[in-house]
Structure formats: C-alpha cells, structure tokens
Amino acid sequence: MKIQKKLTSCSRLMLLYLSLESLLEAGAGNIHYSVPEETDKGSVVGNIAKDLGLQPQELADRGVRIVSRGRMPLFALNPRSGSLITAGRIDREELCAQSVPCLVSFNILVEDKMKLFPVEVEIIDINDNTPQFQLEELEFKMNEITTPGTRIPLPFGQDLDVGMNSLQSYQLSSNPHFSLDVPQGTDGPQHPEMVLQSPLDREEEAVHHLILTASDGGDPVRSGTLRICIQVVDANDNPPAFTQAEYHMNVPENVPVGTQLLMVNATDPDEGANGEVTYSFHNVDHRMAQIFHLDSYAGKISNKEPLDFEEYKIYSMEVQAQDGAGLMARAKVLIKVLDVNDNAPEVTITSVTTAVPENFPPGTIIALISVLDQDSGDNGYTTCFIPGNLPFKLEKLVDNYYRLVTERTLDRELISGYNITVTATDQGTPALSTETHISLLVTDINDNSPVFHQDSYSAYITENNPRGASVFSVKAHDSDSNENAQITYSLIEDTIQGAPLSSYVSISSDTGVLYALRSFDYEQFRDLQLKVMAQDSGDPPLSSNVSLSLFVLDQNDNAPEI
The missing domain is CATH 2.60.40.60 (Cadherins)
Incomplete structure (x- = not known):
C-alpha cells in the first residue's frame, strides 16, 4: 500500500512537470x-x-x-x-x-x-542629435572664367539619428552668383551641390561668403551650419584629370600599419602653379580620416591604423585633385578588406554541474556551452567536439550553443572523476581552435555489497583455552567510498546445545576478530558452525554472509579410567 501511494505521488509530480514544460515549449x-x-x-x-x-x-x-x-x-x-x-x-x-x-x-x-x-x-530612435559638418569652414578657389552651370560638390552633413530625425534638407544663404541643388545619391544620402548661376568677376568681388544649413525632420527641428569662403582667381583653363574614374584595391586585414595601399594620379597640362596638383580627401567621414593617410603631393594612400574586417568590409571614399588656381577633379576609391582568420573561437561555459551521482541516467545535462567566432565565412564557421573515449556527448542547440550530456550511466568504482576537454575550431586556413576544461566529480551510490576474501573459513582452537582468547579474524572489502564502504561485522545468532551462540564467541564489529567467551571442552563438542555478516553503512545498508567452521582440538587432559 505504501509503494502504491508513493507511485501516485510521483505520477502527480511528473504530470505537473510535463505541464510546465509544455507551457515553456508553447512560448x-x-x-x-x-x-x-x-x-x-x-x-x-x-x-x-x-x-x-x-x-x-x-x-x-x-x-x-x-x-x-x-x-x-x-x-x-x-x-x-x-x-x-x-x-x-x-x-x-x-x-x-x-x-x-x-x-x-x-x-x-x-x-x-x-x-x-x-x-x-x-x-x-529619438531626435537627440544635431546635423553636423566635418568642417566648420570650407575655403576653396574658383576661376573667374568658370562657366555658369558648373556644379561644385559640397561636404554633406551627418546626423546620427535615423528616419525623419535624420538629415532631411539643405539651404544655402542668398547670393546672386550661386544656388543650391541637392540631387539624390545613388547610394541613398543627399549630396549638396552649389551651382554657379552667373559669371564671376574677381575685379568686382574677389571673395564670396555663404552659409550652408543642414536640417533634420525632427520636432523641434535641429540644424547645423557650414561657412563657405570662395576666393575668385584669375583664369586657369585646364582642370586636373585623374587617370581613372575609380580606383579599386583588395587588402588583407592584417596588412601592417603604414603600408602603401594604392596611389591615385591626376595630371594638369597647365604650367606653373596652375599645373601643380595636390590631393585631399573629399566627403570622408571622421572614422575613415583616422584610419587612412593621403600624401597630398604624391597621391599615395596608406593606413594609419590596423584594418579590421569585422569593423569595415569596404571603405568607400572620394579623392579630390586641385591645381594651384583652384580647379578640381574627383575620383572614387574603393578599398575592400579581405578577412583573415585572426580570431580564434571563443568558448564560454554558461552553466555547469561540477558533481553528478553515478546512477544518473544517460542524457543527464552537465554543462551549457556557447561558441562565438568574430571572423566571417569559413573563418567564422565553428565546430565543437570532445574526445571520443568519454561517456559524454555534445548536443547542438540554437545560436551556436551546445549542451554536454552523459551518453551512458557512469560508474564511480571504475572512474571517480573526469577532466573533459571541450575544443572549438574554425574552418580557416590555418584553422584556429580554443580549448576549455570541465572538471566533473562522480559521487558514490551504495551499489556494492561487502565481499569477504574467502567463500568460507575454517578456524581451530585448542580445548581448555582461556576466556577472551583471540580465535580468528575475517576480512571483507567494499568497493564503494566513505560511509558506503564502512563495514561492521556481526554474528548471526544461533543456538548451540541449548545455549545462544553469543555465549560461546563474540566478534569485533570494527576488526572482524573472533573471541572465545568460554573455555571449550573437546569431550563436550568438537566444532561450532557460525555465520558471520559484514554490513556497510550506506542508506539502505548492504550486507553479505560467510560460513565459519570452528574446530576444537583435543588435549591430553584426561587420565585413563580402570
């Protein structure tokens, strides 16, 4: 009846457990x-x-x-x-x-x-950023013979917000010679251009001052300004011309700092200062200006900082060539960063069990493991494994998570602990890998009974022995540990010639030594048949018995009778 009540209680707990698990699965x-x-x-x-x-x-x-x-x-x-x-x-x-x-x-x-x-x-997003220009003031020169309709690209503003809170419009201060046009760029952002409306006359006005305002669409509207100073110079009828409209270069991310990545080249057929070309970046954001250096005279582009594929895969920038009189030309530069397998997988033990009883079933969860590789492609594709000679296996979960589970029932008496090496490796060339170690202790269950060293024992004692004499000792061994292996010895009670066995002999519960409690007489009886029990201290305790035959040896203690 008690067993049935326990099973009913366990069944109710199992139903509650499955119900909770179903709720979690549903979500x-x-x-x-x-x-x-x-x-x-x-x-x-x-x-x-x-x-x-x-x-x-x-x-x-x-x-x-x-x-x-x-x-x-x-x-x-x-x-x-x-x-x-x-x-x-x-x-x-x-x-x-x-x-x-x-x-x-x-x-x-x-x-x-x-x-x-x-x-x-x-x-x-909320509107918490004001549109800004990289420069506070832009100065450039314009030839007085520049034809009306000429378009001068202006630096675009940057607003870190998105949607309507981002930069939405530009406005140029009123000037009879210049107007503003904002065509939509092919890559999305608006690129403001200043258009020359009427011919310039240096003798009439040598410098023009304008203000370009960039506004976002937030409520209230935020805006930033750029001061523009235009110096009108004498005629220079040949602008610089680049040898290519676009420059392309593929660069591995581990290229050393200071490496020349590429060189742009523009020529100007004019003589003197009008033919001297200098180079500068145009419309390059602050981060790219930190990474790259452009030699203003040679046109060589080098890196001032290490390149990182995980930060930027392609750097797109414009280079401007300007002669001494202010005529300009622009070319696009695209630097593609190639991934290098420079990040080993990162292995994180999210949750771990340090000890498990030896009788836990296969499938017991030991640890939850996360693997991450910052590289891309094969360099970032990871596999995770453990040595094949262990009673464990890895199960792959979502998002590069794994769980370490037992593959079969453990046996503490064979192996009491494991140091499990978890290795994550990527598919790069050469492959990079990371190891982490999980220490697991297998705790004991009382699953072994004490075992005597012999199947049966025989002992001998000479009659007329003194009381309390040590007769014999038995020994048993238990493969378990701690209290499960602590053995106590006892005699299984019996009756000999109407008297209890315990009145004849006793046994030490700790050592298994057998003692005589009386002096034996060969002429009364010649042997005792005993059963010794060895019991461990587990819960519940386990025990085993062994037979012991005690033989009494004769002494010449009786004179002949006539």
Missing part, C-alpha cells in the same frame, strides 16, 4: 519588444514572465536569467514583477550607428531545463 518562438532610446534605467520593456507562460515568482525558482555575449547587459529581469527592464541608459546611435532597425538580441535561459528563448528588442 518557444522569438519574443519581440521595443523601447525608445535614452529611456531611464529600470523602465519596463515587456512582461517576460507572461510571455514565457510563467508566474513572476517562478523566475527565480526556475533559474530564469538573461544570457548575452560580448557587450555589457542592456537589460535586466525584475523578479518581483516578472518584467524585462532597462539596465541603464541606451544610446541607439552608439549601439547601431545608422542601421535600421536597431535590434538587440539575446537569449533567456530557463536553467532548470537548460532551455533558451531568443529575445529581440528594437531600440526606437
């Missing part, structure tokens, strides 16, 4: 939220407990936590409300630059089941 799809940038720390993003099908108090009980890589965590869990909240101020521009949408991805780990649930939070 296993991606969870999506959105939150505006610059929101205060602790702001509610979404009810993660509800979306996981859990009550708030279950988050801590089931080990629910956020698992993210690389950057500091942007979100946290509120265990009282079950909500996902912001962990601090979030700057969308710092996080995603110009990428739309700006998504932060991470996983929610339900640790008691080792299950991962992908979460995406979209960071909504």
Whole structure:
C-alpha cells in the first residue's frame, strides 16, 4: 500500500512537470519588444514572465536569467514583477550607428531545463542629435572664367539619428552668383551641390561668403551650419584629370600599419602653379580620416591604423585633385578588406554541474556551452567536439550553443572523476581552435555489497583455552567510498546445545576478530558452525554472509579410567 501511494505521488509530480514544460515549449518562438532610446534605467520593456507562460515568482525558482555575449547587459529581469527592464541608459546611435532597425538580441535561459528563448528588442530612435559638418569652414578657389552651370560638390552633413530625425534638407544663404541643388545619391544620402548661376568677376568681388544649413525632420527641428569662403582667381583653363574614374584595391586585414595601399594620379597640362596638383580627401567621414593617410603631393594612400574586417568590409571614399588656381577633379576609391582568420573561437561555459551521482541516467545535462567566432565565412564557421573515449556527448542547440550530456550511466568504482576537454575550431586556413576544461566529480551510490576474501573459513582452537582468547579474524572489502564502504561485522545468532551462540564467541564489529567467551571442552563438542555478516553503512545498508567452521582440538587432559 505504501509503494502504491508513493507511485501516485510521483505520477502527480511528473504530470505537473510535463505541464510546465509544455507551457515553456508553447512560448518557444522569438519574443519581440521595443523601447525608445535614452529611456531611464529600470523602465519596463515587456512582461517576460507572461510571455514565457510563467508566474513572476517562478523566475527565480526556475533559474530564469538573461544570457548575452560580448557587450555589457542592456537589460535586466525584475523578479518581483516578472518584467524585462532597462539596465541603464541606451544610446541607439552608439549601439547601431545608422542601421535600421536597431535590434538587440539575446537569449533567456530557463536553467532548470537548460532551455533558451531568443529575445529581440528594437531600440526606437529619438531626435537627440544635431546635423553636423566635418568642417566648420570650407575655403576653396574658383576661376573667374568658370562657366555658369558648373556644379561644385559640397561636404554633406551627418546626423546620427535615423528616419525623419535624420538629415532631411539643405539651404544655402542668398547670393546672386550661386544656388543650391541637392540631387539624390545613388547610394541613398543627399549630396549638396552649389551651382554657379552667373559669371564671376574677381575685379568686382574677389571673395564670396555663404552659409550652408543642414536640417533634420525632427520636432523641434535641429540644424547645423557650414561657412563657405570662395576666393575668385584669375583664369586657369585646364582642370586636373585623374587617370581613372575609380580606383579599386583588395587588402588583407592584417596588412601592417603604414603600408602603401594604392596611389591615385591626376595630371594638369597647365604650367606653373596652375599645373601643380595636390590631393585631399573629399566627403570622408571622421572614422575613415583616422584610419587612412593621403600624401597630398604624391597621391599615395596608406593606413594609419590596423584594418579590421569585422569593423569595415569596404571603405568607400572620394579623392579630390586641385591645381594651384583652384580647379578640381574627383575620383572614387574603393578599398575592400579581405578577412583573415585572426580570431580564434571563443568558448564560454554558461552553466555547469561540477558533481553528478553515478546512477544518473544517460542524457543527464552537465554543462551549457556557447561558441562565438568574430571572423566571417569559413573563418567564422565553428565546430565543437570532445574526445571520443568519454561517456559524454555534445548536443547542438540554437545560436551556436551546445549542451554536454552523459551518453551512458557512469560508474564511480571504475572512474571517480573526469577532466573533459571541450575544443572549438574554425574552418580557416590555418584553422584556429580554443580549448576549455570541465572538471566533473562522480559521487558514490551504495551499489556494492561487502565481499569477504574467502567463500568460507575454517578456524581451530585448542580445548581448555582461556576466556577472551583471540580465535580468528575475517576480512571483507567494499568497493564503494566513505560511509558506503564502512563495514561492521556481526554474528548471526544461533543456538548451540541449548545455549545462544553469543555465549560461546563474540566478534569485533570494527576488526572482524573472533573471541572465545568460554573455555571449550573437546569431550563436550568438537566444532561450532557460525555465520558471520559484514554490513556497510550506506542508506539502505548492504550486507553479505560467510560460513565459519570452528574446530576444537583435543588435549591430553584426561587420565585413563580402570
């Protein structure tokens, strides 16, 4: 009846467990939220407990936590409300630059089941950046014989916001000689151009001052300005001309700093200063200006900093050639960075069990492992494995997560512990790999009974022995450990000639030494048949018995009778 009640209780627990697991499985799809940038720390993003099908108090009980890589965590869990909240101020521009949408991805780990649930939070842009130009003032020269209709490209403004909060329009201050045209670029951004409307006369006006204003579409509108100074010079009838309209170069990312990557070349048939060409970057953002150096006289482009494929795959820039009188020409430069296998896989042990009982079934989860490689293509494709001679295997989960599980039942008596080497390797040439080690202790279960050294024992004692004399000793061994291997010895009670066995002999429970409690008489009986029991201290205890025959030896202690 007790066994039946226990089975009924276990069945109820199993049904509750399966019900909870089904709720989690039902919510296993991606969870999506959105939150505006610059929101205060602790702001509610979404009810993660509800979306996981859990009550708030279950988050801590089931080990629910956020698992993210690389950057500091942007979100946290509120265990009282079950909500996902912001962990601090979030700057969308710092996080995603110009990428739309700006998504932060991470996983929610339900640790008691080792299950991962992908979460995406979209960071909504607010108008917190003002359009800016890289220069505060632009100065250039223009020949007085420049024909009306000539278009002069102007630096474009940059606004780190996106959508309507980004840069939307340009305006040029009023001038009878110049107007503004803003054609849409083929790659998306607007490129302002100043158009010469009427001929210039240096003798009438040698310098023109204008202001270019860049405005965004936010509410309220934000704007930035660029001062333009145009010096009118005497006639120079030949502008510089590049030998190519576009320059292309493929460069491995591990090229040393200071390497000449390519050289642009422009010629000008004019003489003297009008034919002297100097080079400069045009419309290059601040980051590219930090990375590359352009020799203004030779046209050589070199790198001032290491290139990183993981940061930029293609650098696109414009080079401007200008002669001494101010005529200009432009060429496009495209530098493609080739990936080099310079990042070894990163192996992270997200969760690990350090000890496991030897009777746990196959499939027991030991650890949750994450693998990440910053490279791309084959250089970033990783495989994860462990030595094949171990009773474990790796199971691949989502998003390059693996779990380490037992492949068969462990036996502490054979191996009491494992040092498992987990290796992640990429497919680059040469391949890079990373090793991490997991130490696992196999704990003992009382699954071995004590074993005597012999199947049976025979002992001899001479009659008329003194009381308390040591007669014999037995020894048993238990393969378990600690209390499961602590053995106590006892005699199985019996009756000899109407008297209990314990009145004849005793045994030490610790050592197994047998003692005589009386002086034996060969003429009364010649042998004793005993059973010795060895029992360990496990829970429940295990035991074994062995037979012991004690023979009494005769002494010449009786005179002949006539």
